[in-house]
Amino acid sequence: MNDTLRKILAPLLFIIGILAFWEWIVWYKQLPDFRMASPSDLIPRYIRFWDLFLIKSWETLWRTVAGLGLAVIFGTLIGMVMGFSRFAREGLYPILVGFNAIPKATVVPIVALMFVGQHDFNTVLIAFMISFFPIAVSVSIGLSTLEPEYRDILRSLGASNFTIFWKIALPKTLPEFFGALKVAVTLAFIGTNLMEIVSPHGRGLGDLFDSGRISADYPLMFAVLFALAALGIVLFYVVVFLERIFAGWAERNPG
Amino acid sequence: MTASAHMIELRDVTHAYRTKAGPLPVLDRLSIQIPENSFCAVVGPSGCGKSTLTRLVSGLMRPNQGEVWLHGQRVTSPRPTVGMAFQNPVLLEWRTILQNVLLPMEIVKSPMSKAEATERAHHLLDLVGLTGFAEKRPSELSGGMRQRASLCRSIIHKPDVLILDEPFGALDAFTREDLWCTMHDLRAEEPFTCLLITHDLRESVFLADQVVVMSGRPAHAQYVMEVDLPGKRSLDDLYSPKAVEMLATLRHQIQVAQGRTVDDTAEAKA
Ligand SMILES: Nc1ncnc2c1ncn2[C@@H]1O[C@H](COP(=O)(O)OP(=O)(O)OP(=O)(O)O)[C@@H](O)[C@H]1O
Numbered sequence: 001m002n003d004t005l006r007k008i009l010a011p012l013l014f015i016i017g018i019l020a021f022w023e024w025i026v027w028y029k030q031l032p033d034f035r036m037a038s039p040s041d042l043i044p045r046y047i048r049f050w051d052l053f054l055i056k057s058w059e060t061l062w063r064t065v066a067g068l069g070l071a072v073i074f075g076t077l078i079g080m081v082m083g084f085s086r087f088a089r090e091g092l093y094p095i096l097v098g099f100n101a102i103p104k105a106t107v108v109p110i111v112a113l114m115f116v117g118q119h120d121f122n123t124v125l126i127a128f129m130i131s132f133f134p135i136a137v138s139v140s141i142g143l144s145t146l147e148p149e150y151r152d153i154l155r156s157l158g159a160s161n162f163t164i165f166w167k168i169a170l171p172k173t174l175p176e177f178f179g180a181l182k183v184a185v186t187l188a189f190i191g192t193n194l195m196e197i198v199s200p201h202g203r204g205l206g207d208l209f210d211s212g213r214i215s216a217d218y219p220l221m222f223a224v225l226f227a228l229a230a231l232g233i234v235l236f237y238v239v240v241f242l243e244r245i246f247a248g249w250a251e252r253n254p255g
Numbered sequence: 256m257t258a259s260a261h262m263i264e265l266r267d268v269t270h271a272y273r274t275k276a277g278p279l280p281v282l283d284r285l286s287i288q289i290p291e292n293s294f295c296a297v298v299g300p301s302g303c304g305k306s307t308l309t310r311l312v313s314g315l316m317r318p319n320q321g322e323v324w325l326h327g328q329r330v331t332s333p334r335p336t337v338g339m340a341f342q343n344p345v346l347l348e349w350r351t352i353l354q355n356v357l358l359p360m361e362i363v364k365s366p367m368s369k370a371e372a373t374e375r376a377h378h379l380l381d382l383v384g385l386t387g388f389a390e391k392r393p394s395e396l397s398g399g400m401r402q403r404a405s406l407c408r409s410i411i412h413k414p415d416v417l418i419l420d421e422p423f424g425a426l427d428a429f430t431r432e433d434l435w436c437t438m439h440d441l442r443a444e445e446p447f448t449c450l451l452i453t454h455d456l457r458e459s460v461f462l463a464d465q466v467v468v469m470s471g472r473p474a475h476a477q478y479v480m481e482v483d484l485p486g487k488r489s490l491d492d493l494y495s496p497k498a499v500e501m502l503a504t505l506r507h508q509i510q511v512a513q514g515r516t517v518d519d520t521a522e523a524k525a
């Protein structure tokens with residue numbers, strides 16, 4: 001089979017198979033709505049609330065991407081500082097680990113109180129806080145483990161530290177960076193939704209989920225989950241696409 | 256302290272690495288003199304400090320004691336007039352072979368235009384037998400091919416001083432001999448001063464004007480031989496009685512450096 005065809009058809013087949021199984025099991029066990037909605041229950045919800053789904057998805061999406069963008073900027077900066085200075089690395093590492101260990105579900109209500117009413121700011125902040133850690137760590141590890149042989153190629157020509165960073169260290173860390181970004185993308189998404197669900201009169205798909213819960217519209221809640229999954233897949237593959245462009249060299253031909 | 260009249264000069268260079276187990280003395284009052292546009296080969300037992308020597312001459316490291324001179328100036332930091340091929344030929348995986356070879360041109364100010372440099376890169380790749388590999392990635396090349404690409408990278412910017420650390424180590428005998436001849440051709444085209452580290456005695460005699468045998472660690476220059484063969488050599492010259500005798504002397508000196516034989520000339524002196 002053609003390679004690209006398989007890459008599209010294979011996941012499609014699996015999705016259809018899983019949906020069919022799900023539909024079947026709900027029907028076979030005669031599960032009521034509130035225990036398990038079936039895929040066929042979701043379609044009417046999408047049709048009825050399509051405009052809401054579009055608006056809320058957009059809200060969730062842009063705030064996730066904004067938080068992720070901040071995480072990339074600050075994560076890379078912190079990673080650079082830690083990668084180049086051993087002093088900073090040893091000093092910052094335990095703090096970062098401790099910060100990362102705090103369950104973000106506990107931070108969400110605090111942030112929601114601190115910046116009450118500022119939904120966008122809140123949400124972006126949580127998305128950022130939850131996702132910058134893997135980026136900072138991967139960049140710092142990538143930079144601090146750069147083999148001296150690589151550095152010496154340029155150093156022997158009298159190149160400046162900045163040139164060495166720009167031409168060698170940065171491109172060399174890109175594969176690690178993208179590996180971390182894939183993790184961060186999912187994390188940022190979780191952060192956004194945590195905030196959206198918890199803060200009252202929030203925005204985004206999390207708010208739609210919450211209104212489903214309040215009005216006991218269980219299929220709507222499931223429908224939101226699917227919309228979230230779809231957004232997550234889109235974001236993830238955008239990162240994969242960027243990785244191909246900027247770090248495609250790290251992918252070896254298998255044969 | 257008088258300025259050096261040689262292109263490369265080491266005066267009583269002593270160096271030790273700091274290790275966890277304490278200082279590891281590597282070089283002990285090593286002195287070498289290399290006149291302009293001449294070719295010096297350094298041989299010596301493994302681990303005696305040959306790569307350390309290249310790092311000192313290129314300015315990547317400074318010696319604990321003694322002086323390193325280049326171009327009549329003390330070496331304190333790396334300089335762009337030097338070309339260096341490392342023992343471990345790292346190429347940047349994210350660049351094509353051509354981009355790798357052209358890397359020094361992005362650092363060094365050179366009168367060559369971009370087009371001229373590219374043309375030169377292709378020419379050099381042809382010379383080392385990598386025609387058609389310019390657009391390949393390093394991961395698609397064999398170890399020996401990478402070594403040859405790194406050789407091209409070291410001379411792309413027409414350095415006055417070329418430092419080669421076992422550049423032909425990963426090559427088969429035939430390719431190696433081809434490249435020896437290529438080195439002679441290159442020198443005829445554009446003169447440069449060369450410091451070559453090798454463990455191949457035939458290579459040292461074929462290429463160099465001067466062969467330095469380093470002693471075991473901590474190393475000094477145990478023996479220096481002027482190679483008295485015509486400037487442009489053919490492989491047959493290696494079988495001339497003169498060359499055979501030189502090879503025998505070098506082999507003996509290496510054994511002394513390894514501590515397997517005592518140096519009878521030294522005993523005679525004592
Ligand atoms: N960065 C370093 N730190 C500590 N010790 C080192 C370092 N680099 C080299 N050495 C030690 O210094 C000695 C000389 O190393 P060097 O690489 O100069 O040897 P060499 O003559 O090039 O050997 P070879 O022929 O095997 O390449 C070795 O014993 C090695 O263990």
Ligand SMILES: [Mg+2]
Nearest residue numbers: 305306307342
């Ligand atoms: Mg070595």
